Amino acid sequence: MNPLDSTRALMDGLGTGADVCLKCGSRSIGLCAPLDMAALDDMAGESERHTLDVREAVFHQGDPARHVYTLTEGMARLTRVLPDGRQSVIGFRFAGDILGFTPAAEHAFGAEMLTRGTVCRLDRRRLEQMFRRYPVLERRFLDLCMKELAASQDHILALGRFSAEERVAAFLVSLAEAQECRNHVGPVFDLPATRADIGEFLGLTLETVSRAISAFRKRGWIRLHGHSGIELIDRAALIGLGNGDGADAA
Amino acid sequence: MNPLDSTRALMDGLGTGADVCLKCGSRSIGLCAPLDMAALDDMAGESERHTLDVREAVFHQGDPARHVYTLTEGMARLTRVLPDGRQSVIGFRFAGDILGFTPAAEHAFGAEMLTRGTVCRLDRRRLEQMFRRYPVLERRFLDLCMKELAASQDHILALGRFSAEERVAAFLVSLAEAQECRNHVGPVFDLPATRADIGEFLGLTLETVSRAISAFRKRGWIRLHGHSGIELIDRAALIGLGNGDGADAA
């Protein structure tokens, strides 16, 4: 593969347009945004592009963490399995997000595609070299990490304090915002995660997720388009539920 | 205050001994571990030490994030309040931990002391200058951030998939390990968090936390020493519950 193609792939997938995203507030998503062309060419020589099928794993929990991935196309879920077999979805990732960056020797969770998609793979040792050569890149990682930490804390809040419907509402809104961040057009969003995936993410059973979604549908807040399309009709209502700005507010 | 005193305070509080902690695996806790003496002196000139009382706030949710704090003594809780008044404890922090570092303009959560203690306060702009002068410091922040992120994901797993008793067991074990990391001696650990604090952290009510602790006591797994002392008699049993290594394991 031509190294420059790989660079373009990274840039395209990462959505490195000059515009500021109105929803997520960041100047751009993805890893390489702060690098100039010379640095990008430098980096591109080291990265490989891979295409993955639905339900295919990017890496497994426990794998040696030899690479860092950038999801350039598609949607993935991060899963963690407990010793007794219980599984949990830690989070979802979209085009432009980084997968599998860790200072640990092994991946603490697995990553599987929910759609067909592509990833850019970069050797971890090479990334460390890049850090030394382009310090701005390390700062980029730190900022992304902090942002992810903030998102994790939001999720902790949701799991600890929100009812089933509140969690599902918050999830739907954040899914819509994530897709709007990535230049989605039209009122219908992709929902490639199954009810089971959503349930494992929100700490609910798939039946409870289904009931919540049905309830929203019956209230006219959403409309379903087949199994993988969803339209938010009354987003304000969903946000009201999902923000913890409940009716019991003083 | 003498700048060098402040440096010592940082070093002491951060537990920067040369030994590797057997429990948490890191070479040392705290911020300044990788800096040499010259850098420490440089940094010390910028930091201020503060003593705080029980239940006093280090900073509030929504405050402009002008400073970064190092908790040098005592235990603190991080809290987040929702618009409707529901509150959640995001986490607990101990001597050596960093508080309030964020790239955002405002603190997304508040920090309050659970015990009397001291913090070292460093201006955020000065910290950014330190990053440029000592790049190793930025890497230190990145590693700490990744570690915290991993801890958050563990917590997400616990909130989403663990029963009440499993969560309380995991909390007690992690509390014990945190104190052992910080050179605690003897079998009795401090438990300055109230049942309500623990409940808000674990997504449970204080009554449910109390029932779980009572159950452990009746099984002989723990012994209470007043309201703020706890002794783990059968740690293996608690770990078995709290690891998700349940009885249903194959």
Added chain:
DNA sequence: CGCTAATTTGAGCATTGTCAAGTGCTGTGG
């Protein structure tokens, strides 16, 4: 020693999980 706050414990109830059966996409093969 007495006051206050934290904790413990109990009883009833609500939300969510479990189990089960039925419906409707979606994609594949004829």
Added chain:
DNA sequence: CCACAGCACTTGACAATGCTCAAATTAGCG
């Protein structure tokens, strides 16, 4: 292009975990 098979989803009835409300008990602190 259509029929069928498989999977995801929906819905219902019941059970259980954890919450709510209430009262009693204990620890800590002056």
